[in-house]
Amino acid sequence: MRKFLFALAVLVLVAAAAFFFYLPKRIDAGMNGVAMKPPYTASDRARALHQRLFVADLHDDAFLWSRDLLERHDYGHVDLPRLEDGSVGLQVFATVTKSPRGQNFDSNPSDTDTITALAIAQRWPPRTWNSLLERALYQSERLHAAAAASGGRMQVVHTRAELSDVLKDARPVGGRMAAVLATEGLHPLEGRIENVDRMYDAGFRIMGLTHFFDNEIGGSAHGLTKGGLTPLGKQVVKRLEEKKMIVDLAHASPRVIDDVLAQATRPVIVSHTGVQGTCPGPRNLSDKHIRGIAATGGLIGIGYFNGAVCALDIPAIVKAMRYTADLVGVQHVALGSDFDGATRTAIDTTGLVLITQALLDAHFTDDEVVAIMGGNVRRLLLQLLP
Numbered sequence: 001m002r003k004f005l006f007a008l009a010v011l012v013l014v015a016a017a018a019f020f021f022y023l024p025k026r027i028d029a030g031m032n033g034v035a036m037k038p039p040y041t042a043s044d045r046a047r048a049l050h051q052r053l054f055v056a057d058l059h060d061d062a063f064l065w066s067r068d069l070l071e072r073h074d075y076g077h078v079d080l081p082r083l084e085d086g087s088v089g090l091q092v093f094a095t096v097t098k099s100p101r102g103q104n105f106d107s108n109p110s111d112t113d114t115i116t117a118l119a120i121a122q123r124w125p126p127r128t129w130n131s132l133l134e135r136a137l138y139q140s141e142r143l144h145a146a147a148a149a150s151g152g153r154m155q156v157v158h159t160r161a162e163l164s165d166v167l168k169d170a171r172p173v174g175g176r177m178a179a180v181l182a183t184e185g186l187h188p189l190e191g192r193i194e195n196v197d198r199m200y201d202a203g204f205r206i207m208g209l210t211h212f213f214d215n216e217i218g219g220s221a222h223g224l225t226k227g228g229l230t231p232l233g234k235q236v237v238k239r240l241e242e243k244k245m246i247v248d249l250a251h252a253s254p255r256v257i258d259d260v261l262a263q264a265t266r267p268v269i270v271s272h273t274g275v276q277g278t279c280p281g282p283r284n285l286s287d288k289h290i291r292g293i294a295a296t297g298g299l300i301g302i303g304y305f306n307g308a309v310c311a312l313d314i315p316a317i318v319k320a321m322r323y324t325a326d327l328v329g330v331q332h333v334a335l336g337s338d339f340d341g342a343t344r345t346a347i348d349t350t351g352l353v354l355i356t357q358a359l360l361d362a363h364f365t366d367d368e369v370v371a372i373m374g375g376n377v378r379r380l381l382l383q384l385l386p
């Protein structure tokens, strides 16, 4: 009997170890793959230009996973060593707090959630199990802790003064990388406008309104009703502008985009998206909305995943960039990878030089490449941050 109990205990321990240690890594590696494996090689001309660029990407979800950002990994898309290899000067990190089962592109109810199980399996603190706000705050804490432990290699920037300071010795000359904190959807507000201030105080500056389901703020491009901003949503957008936070329309329903464009007095961004002109799909921008976002002075970050550009290769990314630039001007185009967003992408962050090369091959000028690869993001954040 004692032998049996011992064997049972060992079995339980092995199962627990698998659940808490092995499984999260396997899920991360399985869900954040690449079509082209590193190392990536580019032309001498592209490498020379890339090394003097300020590279900025508008969207990564690395903090959804248990991956240590300061360590190098051979899975997932981003960690600090690989961001440095990619010559990245600024990375936006978004927090994911709730995601419906199946994560359908066309339609999702809001009554299922896969993040609860992931949070428990990854040993997130119990306060995050039942609170979407706590999940966002916990990921913010992890980003700030990673920056504090980075030995000066990464700094979270919350103000234009902090960004200016980092830019003085930013990459590509071996300096610090700036990080900006964002949320995928405002369901962490838990329906309370006061929580805008809590998120601001926790360092959030870029605010996606909806993610894969309709929330208290408005309709998702992947939701059931595809509705516009709710009355609370209109108040929240006003509050975000007062706080000098940046509204992100990625995953927003077309009606929410219409409502925000009618109300916005500051530039808005779409951090990770595709455009209907090169890739039709429920979450990709119509020409009308591209023009509307550009009219605010905003930015459109082009994603590297199939749902955004209808292929898993660099030419498809550059095609969407060319389309957008031709429609509204190159000053509105940016990188919006969606790295680590439970997405398969063309490359990981060490392969960004291939985008520089493809932009050159597509006859963008050096100045235009500088703008798309990060210059536009730098300009807008220096304008919009508090």
Ligand SMILES: [Zn+2]
Residues within 6 Å of the ligand: 184, 250, 251, 272, 338, 341
């Ligand atoms: Zn997303």
